[in-house]
Amino acid sequence: MSIPGLTIIGESINDSVPSTKQLLDCGDIAGIVQLARQQDEAGAAYIDVNIGSRPPELMAELVGQIQRATAKPLAIDTPDYQTAQAGLKAYDPARAGGRKPILNSVTSLRTEMFELYRVQPFRPILLISEHVVEGRSQHCRTAAESLAAARYLLEAFRRVVPDAANDDVIFDPGIVPIGSDCENQLHRVMSVLETMHQDPMFAGTHRSVGLSNFTVMLPSKRRDGSPVKAPLESAFLTRAMPLGLDMIIGSVKRNYQLLPEGHPALECFDDCLKLSGFDVLMRVRQFYAG
């Protein structure tokens, strides 16, 4: 089921997914292409392609093969410059109705990736969960740090691509697993979403998160047998979409919904935002085991 206004970047072609890793390890290109086709048919707006640390040539080959099987644009998912270059070079916008690919992702320490715009114009996902301190990348601990990273990255992108449309820019505040969030990272994410939503500098830009990360390491079922993950991820969407979140890297198989007030997952989410430290974990645990 899809939520109006929410763009899904299909996450299945990722080296960190064990079944996909197996396909990549075996060189099963047809299997990977099939994953792309399935996600296309199930409603993904983009198909993410992550090959881990394999050679850039594989990215180029996969981009070509996947584009022969689907007209959906791709998200080239790699922190490696050469792999990104190979993927962007191989990408044919004409096969995707003229639409640009996404480059997932660029951080404050990897702004040289913007130069690849000359190889192939793309929509960057700008990762604002990290910022540079004394020449080294560090996690953002506060919304103010994430906001500063967003401004820095947007300005850096505009220096390379002065006429880039805001519509091409996607910010990822970096969602963290709620089951291990002892450092109030959920507060940071929600707070920076809210601030950016009200800031004219970011008008028309997009916000995305890797939504499956939110519930990793949690059980699949609650004590009563009902699901844990989809409701908690839906609770995040319910609160984040009014703050401008309009894209996710996620599963097309997941039943995402906007939850009604009073839903147990939404209550859990709201409580977590009021709590801090280990009390967040206790509340999450209460949701699935209580």
Place this chain on the structure above:
Amino acid sequence: MDLSELYQAIVTGNAKKAEEVTKAALAENVDPMELVQKYMIPAMDEVGKRFECNEYFVPELLIAARAMKTSLELITPLLVSRGAKPLGRIVIGTVQGDLHDIGKNLVASMLEGGGFQVIDLGVDVPPERFVEAAREQEGTIVAMSALLTTTMVMMEKVIKALEEAGIRDRTKVMVGGAPITQQYADQIGADGYSDNASGAVAVARKLVAVTAS
């Protein structure tokens, strides 16, 4: 006084209770080493077992580790003053270029709960920092974590740096993280690998036993 309450408090992650029982036990001159060996380490072992059979998940591990840590903070100064030695010394960190710390923190907590002295170097740790920390004491275990396929290659660089520093033969190396496999650990010459935090404690105990023998 029922000291099994300490065991129970850690297994259920009740930090307040763990602190209360530990304080009461110490006030009654219970041997701190007895608390650690008879109640606290077995409690964390039980938590690990429950995790492995999917009865516990990461929140329970973290909550239990915090309860353990609360007690350990009260006990450690006493153990140190009596010259008691930890099971082993472990230098842990996420490799250079990688900022992911959830798994690393979890493993660090479990190792501490398992009776090890843990020196946490944090994230984005360059090879020379691992070497420097390992050099300080013979028999140190270097534990490395990586979440990215693009950064896992740094593990091999750390092992090479230990070799170049001439301390590889007196330093054990264990690795873990989402993209790491036993095959990769073998390929780069690591001494131990675990795919989860509770298994990491068992691996570290084996490595310590090998070093001691």
